[in-house]
Amino acid sequence: MVNAMGWGERLQAALKEAGIAALITFALICVIIGLKTDIGPDGLEITQRWDLVASGVAIVFVGRLLLRLVVWGPEGQGRGLFSSIPKAREMPWLGKVLGVALLAIAITLPFYSGRYVVDLGILVLTYVMLGWGLNIVVGLAGLLDLGYVAFYAVGAYSYALLAHYFGWSFWLCLPLAGILAGFWGIILGFPVLRLRGDYLAIVTLAFGEIIRVVLLNWYQFTGGPDGISGIPRPSFFGIPFSRGEDGFAATFGLDFTSMHRIIFLYYLILILALITNAVTLRLRRLPLGRAWEAMREDEIACRSLGISTTNTKLSAFAIGAMFGGIAGSFFATRQGFISPESFVFMESALILSIVVLGGLGSQIGVAIAAIVMIGGFEVFRELEQYRMLIFGALLVFIMVNRPRGLMARREPSIVLKERKAIGADLVAQGEGHR
């Protein structure tokens, strides 16, 4: 079709299109950017900034013109701007290579990085673990959960309160926090068993808020908005990271630095996240995990095959919540201080966008999405108020180009002869995604 239109006509069409785009831009920005109010000696004064408006319109005009002439070609939106990016389906080895590379980087990171990077690594890994935990509920079982942060909060408060009131150690509280959060997962599961789609999303959202509001208002028990401070730091299996004689550094004949604890925390969350991953991958190959995916595909067919969807849903909620709870108790021990402010809806939304962005059900996709989102947050910190703008634009950009997430394909859970990835077009997304 390239030759169908001569250069002259093509240029004309492109100019017209760019003109329209420029006009729209002008309409959008003429007041917002063109006029600025300042506080002057006699009250508000209006500053006119037509030069800024002109440059904005010019950028859009030239940009649109170039896109149409150079990138998009003459025929409508035929090719996407980034259609040259290889699709995961065409490169089945990509996920594996990326996985190994990321794991190698993750293991060796503390050896060549400073405190800032290791701290950031801890943060990213916490979200990787949360993403993997939520992936069980949303990605595998297909149950949209907008209140996942509730389990993170339950885990964090479980450890904080047990340590505060009974003085129990971190290593005892870690599994306990997971179990308690798992129970809360089942408690959330019961009322939402019969709900579908939007209703499921609303109830889970409300559940997340209920937990936060209770933590906020039960002042005598949880400290309310003051939070809980002085949460004990983890020890190296009983040896504290302190300067003293019986501290970690002295015991192992090292010079004391505060980095020891940071590095220990880093490896701790790395191991916890890898356990989450290993258990999830294992469960996918077991009848329980297969039932989760089957339920995401078609709940009615599941019931006709004798699968109790009640048990299947509750198990997904419980196991997903358990990993959220374990991550929460790690968060508590790392911060040393928790308050309900850490468990707002924004956190749920962030974890959910990590899962959706990564590709529902894809472990490596979730890890990459967590690095991009959390790492990106940090990288753009200097831009201050534009950070959310860039963040939003990034989300829109990825979802436009990859509507089913970065890794939008499904690996079969069992293979007879040949491993064939299944395209996202065939895979259902489950409740709440219709």
Added chain:
Amino acid sequence: MTPRWEEDPVLTIEHLTMRFGGLVAASELSFQVGRDEITAVIGPNGAGKTTVFNCITGFYRPTVGRMTLRRRSGATFLLERMADYEISRIAKVARTFQNIRLFSGMTLLENLLVAQHNALMRASQFTIGGVLGLPSYRAGERRAVDKALAWLQRIDLGHRADDAAGDLPYGDQRRLEIARAMCTGPELLCLDEPAAGLNPRESHALTGLLSSIREERETSILLIEHDMSVVMEISDHVVVLDHGEKIADGTPQQIRDDEAVIAAYLGVPDEELDEIEEVITG
């Protein structure tokens, strides 16, 4: 001579009535499904066939009526009191759907393994043994895969075990859904319009499959069908519904000659059709 379905019924339906508000979808239906037989339920659109199916398989709870399933072991189950998944798991009634409900994003093998969920759950000690990788689970999984493969061979899809079910052509999807239902090890298999949308060759393959299931004498079949050639060819017993009521019940030959059925469903007799044809073509 009493017919076989009255001597040894696998399923006895008595006074089944289903009302949706003011609409009576099925009223006072009573019939039997014979063991090791193929029973067909036929009737015009809106006759209440699928409603009866949904009652039997627990997707609807009947307004009135009793449905007694008698397994080969002698154990009896009152289906109207059981939840849908229990009917499949305990009473061993499997079903397919009018609009195929495969797990289209999962492979053929996975589809057939999901059907063996309950057996596999026991083999994996309800996941605990499976997570630990105990040998008993591996053996159980191997048995399940063997069973799935045997069924895939039987429906001529053995070579596509690793393909997504949604990639299959329509006719293959129908047969796969039957194989999936059979993997639950049912004593009664309920098929909702298994031949709908099949070409003559595919529908021939289907009747072959159903006949071979009957020959094994392990599973009785109850089917809803519009395709009269399929019904007359393979069924031992035909129940005719119209407007939610049973208007005839008997062998295919009896049904063919039944005045009420001809009036309600078949329209004019074949001989008359031939005459009309002669008039048109002649």
